[in-house]
């Protein structure tokens with residue numbers, strides 16, 4: 001089994017300090033992590049000016065990844081769908097992106113968000129661009145999103161996952177939070193208890 005670059009204690013304490021300093025303001029959230037291959041990644045709040053980069057990230061994702069994220073064959077999005085993804089209030093809808101350096105340019109390699117569905121409970125969703133999968137980005141996004149959710153007083157995160165989506169289920173299982181799983185033929189219902 002590969003070691004996660006994120007298990008390093010000093011990198012953990014760095015992101016913890018940085019994350020705590022902005023915890024009161026999720027809309028300005030920013031923390032740095034080290035990926036398994038040693039690259040640095042910034043996990044930060046989604047911004048309105050991320051529109052073009054977000055669309056580009058979708059364009060660089062495989063059909064399988066998009067299907068696993070949206071449960072449908074989806075190659076493009078309408079303007080109003082993109083508006084919905086960008087229009088986050090950081091209270092009931094919180095979105096983080098993972099930004100890595102590609103040829104000296106910062107690009108969005110993945111993202112995660114939650115939408116509050118009832119008091120204390122939010123639904124989460126993740127997406128990492130294929131070429132950046134397996135480097136610990138999903139796990140890092142999970143940690144930071146859960147930290148924000150806990151800071152906001154949420155008690156549960158829920159998700160619907162396709163039964164064959166092993167990477168997503170691993171991210172939830174290894175999040176460190178008590179987990180319950182309900183399997184149906186077409187979908188797995190996951191609940192993480194945050195407190």
Ligand SMILES: CC(C)(COP(=O)(O)OP(=O)(O)OC[C@H]1O[C@@H](n2cnc3c(N)ncnc32)[C@H](O)[C@@H]1OP(=O)(O)O)[C@@H](O)C(=O)NCCC(=O)NCCS
Nearest residue numbers: 065068069126127128133134135136137138139167168170
């Ligand atoms: C699920 C997803 C977000 C995980 O992101 P990630 O950055 O790959 O996650 P991590 O690197 O933290 O890896 C999590 C585990 O999955 C494994 N994994 C990642 N990509 C994999 C792949 N393509 N094939 C097999 N295993 C894979 C990792 O190796 C790791 O397991 P390990 O710790 O035993 O090595 C990403 O695979 C993705 O975007 N999938 C498509 C969209 C999706 O499924 N969204 C979920 C909807 S809720």
